[in-house]
Amino acid sequence: MANRETVIDLASFQASLTVQDYKNIGATKAIVKISENTNYVNPYIRSLIDRSAGGGVNGFAFYHFGRFYNDSAAVAEANYFIANAKRYANVQPGTLLILDAEIKGMPTSSVIAFLQTLRNAGYHTGFYTYKFLLPEFNLEEIHKYADFFWLAAYPLGDQPGPRVPDFNYFPSANYVDCWQHTDNLLGYKVDGSITLTDNAVKLFNPSEVKVEAPKPTPAPSQNSSKYDSWTDDLGVKWFKESGKFTITVDEGIVLRWGATTNSSKIGVLPKGSVVKYDAFCHSGGYVWIRQPRENGQFGYLPTGEDRNGTRLNYWGKFTE
Structure with missing residues (x-):
């Protein structure tokens, strides 16, 4: 059957x-x-x-x-x-x-x-x-x-x-x-x-190409206590912040339609790419930023590793 x-x-x-x-x-x-x-x-x-x-x-x-x-x-x-x-x-x-x-x-x-x-x-x-x-x-x-x-x-x-x-x-x-x-x-x-x-x-289950997570680059931690925050439908707490993130890891980073590594892929952004963002969160072992896109859509990019809400490293540089 x-x-x-x-x-x-x-x-x-x-x-x-x-x-x-x-x-x-x-x-x-x-x-x-x-x-x-x-x-x-x-x-x-x-x-x-x-x-x-x-x-x-x-x-x-x-x-x-x-x-x-x-x-x-x-x-x-x-x-x-x-x-x-x-x-x-x-x-x-x-x-x-x-x-x-x-x-x-x-x-x-x-x-x-x-x-x-x-x-x-x-x-x-x-x-x-x-x-x-x-x-x-x-x-x-x-x-x-x-x-x-x-x-x-x-x-x-x-x-x-x-x-x-x-x-x-x-x-x-x-x-x-x-x-x-x-x-x-x-x-x-x-x-x-x-x-x-x-x-x-x-x-309903076509084969997918698995993309390895980028290798981390050591950098200082980030304190998120000073930011306005909200919780989305998936139970993830987001912190409001606007800025730019420039990718510095050689292999680039995968931009996705959701803030999880299981979310579908938009594309791989190469080293040197600059992403404008309006919020970030700690989810699934990574720190993510949210990229506003057309028609009210958002892209999501992991920017480094996280443990228990504390950033461990950065895969790029943040600027205002």
Whole structure:
């Protein structure tokens, strides 16, 4: 039997969920909405990823809500999806990117054009729709271009859905890798699905290149008691400070989307790079700084090692 894991679908509607909510939900995989049409990007991508990861999610995929009715529009939307997935979630080749097909009249040829564009860019491809819309598509043809098929079928109503679904309600269809069985998992107003195949689980866990932490350079400690502070959703205490940090270690430092070494990578900043920051924290054995970025996003950079809230060393120089 395939390993069955709980999957949640995260969009702006779930922006208020906390880390504790995710722990209560108990999902291990998440599919995060990136975009819709060619004029909308989910503004909560990073917080949805970071909070759900803090609550136990260990594998991610991403989706785009399609609004196209012809092949050229499908290609335009696919490219928009790819660009924003890279920009806001730092997706790498091999990541599972999914088309959410919920509108009537979407041609099968256009679905295929969308999926081909994703595949040509080096991504795994997925197709999602509802059981009642399935007859509008040629699933046999779409299956040739989709690595993953996600199908929704669930009872109507406001009742909370269980974590383990009633398989008597399972939709009869070919190739289903993941079944969305509720739109109100455990009463949290989040779509709940379950993996049905080993293929599904594998696609949520693409291999990643491991990056070694930079070697430390000895330097004095830092006293953080004089700064204004706050605690974020992950329970990390941040200290307000504005300044610049210049990297001095030869191998550079990895800039990430979160202040943990498990957070996804934005890139490796080489020696000599200057990072403007507005706050710092002690977390996971390192001292991190927070880099403001476009559209209210932040990058996070470790600047040295930490032990019990005391800085041990610096990997660069701080200036005002």
